Amino acid sequence: MGQAGPWTLDQLAARAGEELAVGAWTPITQAHIAGFAEATGDRQWIHVDTERAAAELPGGQTIAHGFLVLAAASTVVQAVPLAGVGASLIYGLDRVRFLSPVVAGTMIRARATLAEWALRESGAQARWAVTVEGQGLDRPAAVFDLIVRYQAA
Numbered sequence: 001m002g003q004a005g006p007w008t009l010d011q012l013a014a015r016a017g018e019e020l021a022v023g024a025w026t027p028i029t030q031a032h033i034a035g036f037a038e039a040t041g042d043r044q045w046i047h048v049d050t051e052r053a054a055a056e057l058p059g060g061q062t063i064a065h066g067f068l069v070l071a072a073a074s075t076v077v078q079a080v081p082l083a084g085v086g087a088s089l090i091y092g093l094d095r096v097r098f099l100s101p102v103v104a105g106t107m108i109r110a111r112a113t114l115a116e117w118a119l120r121e122s123g124a125q126a127r128w129a130v131t132v133e134g135q136g137l138d139r140p141a142a143v144f145d146l147i148v149r150y151q152a153a
Contacts, residue, residue, distance in 0.1 A: 004081065005020075005081030005082065005083070006081035006082055007081065007082060007083065008082075008083050008084050009082070009084060009085065009124045009150060009152060010119070012114065012117050012124065012126070013119070015114050015117070016114050016115070016116060016117050017113070017114065017115075018113065018114055019112065019113045020080050020112060020113070021076045021077060021079040021080045021110075021112040022076070022079075022109065022110075022111050022112075023073070023075065023076040023079060023109045023110045023111070023112075024109060025107040025109045025135070026072055026107065026108055026109060027105065027106070027107050028064045028068070028069070028072065028105070028106050028107075029104060030050065030062060030105075032064070032068065033047050033064050033065065033068065033104055034048055036067075036068040037065070040065070040067070042065055046062060046063045047062055047063060047064070048062065049062070050062055050104075061104045061105065062103065062104045063102065063104075064101075064102040064103070064104070066098045066142065069098070069108065069132055069141055069142050070093065070096065070132075070142065070144065072108060073109075073110035073130055073142065074090060074110075074130070074146055075110075076109075076110035076111070076128075076130060077112050077128050077130075077146060077148055080112070082150070085123070085150050085151065085152065085153060086123075086151045086152060086153035087151045088148055088149070089148065089151075090146065090148055091125065091147040091148060091149045092147045093144050093147070094127075094144070095143070095145050096143075096144040097142065097143050097144065098141070098142050099139045099140050099141065099142060099143065100134060100137045100138065100139045100140065100141050101141075102137075102141045106135060106141075107134065108134045108135075108141055109132070110132050110133070111130070112128045112129070112130050112146070113128065113129045113130075114126060114127075114128060114129075115127045115128060115145065122151055123149065123150045123151040123152045124149075124150045125147065125148070125149050126147070126148050126150065127145050127146070128145065128146040128148065129143075129145055130143065130144050130145070131143050
């Protein structure tokens with residue numbers, strides 16, 4: 001991982017290509033999955049029916065929603081130490097791929113590499129290449145580009 005910050009918006013351009021954040025291991029529990037199902041209305045049985053999952057799914061566990069995994073992982077860029085930022089806003093996601101299912105009880109963490117950095121009139125925009133790891137997974141759970149706009153303080 002690159003040199004520790006905090007960095008100003010002007011300085012971060014020099015960090016392009018570096019991994020700048022590694023999130024903490026976070027459990028994805030059945031309670032998280034059920035809460036996400038209620039919040040979004042996506043109550044497909046693979047997410048919420050633990051008895052059926054035990055009988056029919058490989059591994060016998062329910063599977064987290066892909067968007068829950070993205071939401072949990074997108075906070076990793078908050079760990080990047082920045083100075084002079086008034087607000088940061090998620091502008092979008094690109095190239096989202098779900099490579100391994102995340103079953104209930106899996107610990108995940110995200111790693112973020114600064115792929116692109118561009119100064120803007122009122123701040124900057126970053127494209128972060130994010131990889132979501134899961135303990136016990138052979139491949140990443142997900143990979144995606146997270147686009148964040150930063151407003152100068």
